[in-house]
Amino acid sequence: MGMSTEHTAFLRLKNGITAPRSGCIAFNGQVVAEQIGAQIFIDGWGLIWPGDPQKAAEFARHAAAVSHDGEAIYGAQVVAGLVANAFVESDVAKLIESAVALVPSDSLIARLIRDVRQWHSEGLSWREGFARIKERYGYDKYGGNCHIIPNHALIIHALLHGGGDFTKSLMIVNTCGWDTDCNSGNVGCILGVLGGLNGIAPHLREPVRDRMYLPTADGGRCITDALSEAMRIVNYARELRGLDSEKPKNGARFHFSLPGSVQGFSSGVHLDGRLTGSGRLGTPTFTPPEARKMGGYGMLASPTLYSGQTLSTRVAGSGAVSLYVGVY
Numbered sequence: 001m002g003m004s005t006e007h008t009a010f011l012r013l014k015n016g017i018t019a020p021r022s023g024c025i026a027f028n029g030q031v032v033a034e035q036i037g038a039q040i041f042i043d044g045w046g047l048i049w050p051g052d053p054q055k056a057a058e059f060a061r062h063a064a065a066v067s068h069d070g071e072a073i074y075g076a077q078v079v080a081g082l083v084a085n086a087f088v089e090s091d092v093a094k095l096i097e098s099a100v101a102l103v104p105s106d107s108l109i110a111r112l113i114r115d116v117r118q119w120h121s122e123g124l125s126w127r128e129g130f131a132r133i134k135e136r137y138g139y140d141k142y143g144g145n146c147h148i149i150p151n152h153a154l155i156i157h158a159l160l161h162g163g164g165d166f167t168k169s170l171m172i173v174n175t176c177g178w179d180t181d182c183n184s185g186n187v188g189c190i191l192g193v194l195g196g197l198n199g200i201a202p203h204l205r206e207p208v209r210d211r212m213y214l215p216t217a218d219g220g221r222c223i224t225d226a227l228s229e230a231m232r233i234v235n236y237a238r239e240l241r242g243l244d245s246e247k248p249k250n251g252a253r254f255h256f257s258l259p260g261s262v263q264g265f266s267s268g269v270h271l272d273g274r275l276t277g278s279g280r281l282g283t284p285t286f287t288p289p290e291a292r293k294m295g296g297y298g299m300l301a302s303p304t305l306y307s308g309q310t311l312s313t314r315v316a317g318s319g320a321v322s323l324y325v326g327v328y
Contacts, residue, residue, distance in 0.1 A: 004035070004145070005067055009023045009066060012028070020062075022067065023064075023066050031142075031147075033068055033070055034068065034072045034144075034149070035072065035144050036182060038068035038075065039072065039186065040179075040186065042063065042080050044236075045059040046060075046085075046189075047233050048233060048240065050087040051085070051087045052084055053098060057078075057081045063076070074110070077102050082095055082096070082159075083189055083190055087193055089194075093117075095159075096113065100113045109149075109152060112152065113153075113156050115136065116133065116153055120157075126158075126172050129161065133157060138150055164195065164199075166191045166195055169187050169191055170191075209265065211264040212225050213299060219302035223301055223302075225264045225283075228263070231257075266283075267279075282324070286305075305325070
């Protein structure tokens with residue numbers, strides 16, 4: 001009916017068909033309802049319910065059912081459970097065992113997890129294990145643009161063969177292919193929780209420097225950073241528990257309140273692919289120039305700094321300091 005599973009559900013909602021009927025198999029068909037989307041947008045529930053995989057899976061089920069159904073919901077529940085439980089469980093095998101217990105044992109998701117675990121236990125290399133996955137659960141077996149079943153198998157596969165190592169696990173899930181951006185996002189979230197900041201190698205963190213770009217319907221949120229989004233999730237969790245929001249530095253945009261946070265600041269700013277003078281510190285306020293050359297998904301954003309605003313700063317210490325704005 002639509003351009004994607006989510007677009008189909010949107011059109012259902014727009015025409016008065018409320019959730020969960022908006023995403024159900026009965027209306028949209030099994031192939032459409034069991035695409036990957038329910039899994040890729042679900043990590044947040046695991047972050048909002050740390051240490052409580054049952055609660056995370058419950059909220060994941062309701063959220064996923066707006067646009068998906070069937071095995072897609074089970075896959076979403078497993079991922080949310082993995083994220084939630086990673087706060088308190090460091091053993092990957094136990095993490096997977098507890099997550100699969102959240103869904104029916106006779107579901108296809110549960111069966112593929114049993115298979116992937118079995119192949120891993122046989123001592124197959126990750127490449128040999130991937131060949132088994134491709135043979136039994138490959139794209140040729142499941143229709144649509146991007147089905148959840150093949151990709152869910154790769155998440156479990158990478159977690160097992162990576163053994164909790166962030167870099168190795170992401171290498172495996174990306175090299176296997178298929179939906180690399182989404183699968184690596186799920187694996188990265190699970191292992192980011194499990195290993196914490198120290199589990200992410202500096203050579204991966206340093207170039208990113210907390211920068212995040214979220215091209216959504218809200219253009220004002222596109223230019224953001226890891227700390228801002230972490231605090232947003234924390235405050236969603238606090239709201240659900242009836243607690244007041246946390247507002248470090250009285251709600252200041254830049255507060256650097258968590259370990260390692262730099263909120264996109266780096267020495268110099270990217271203007272034409274080069275770094276400007278070493279004496280400068282800057283953080284993005286608009287679409288980076290290189291994003292204009294992106295293929296595929298385009299990036300649309302509103303600036304966070306624009307004409308008419310007043311920008312003020314307070315500097316403590318000695319020496320000459322001035323504000324600067326880089327323009328392209």
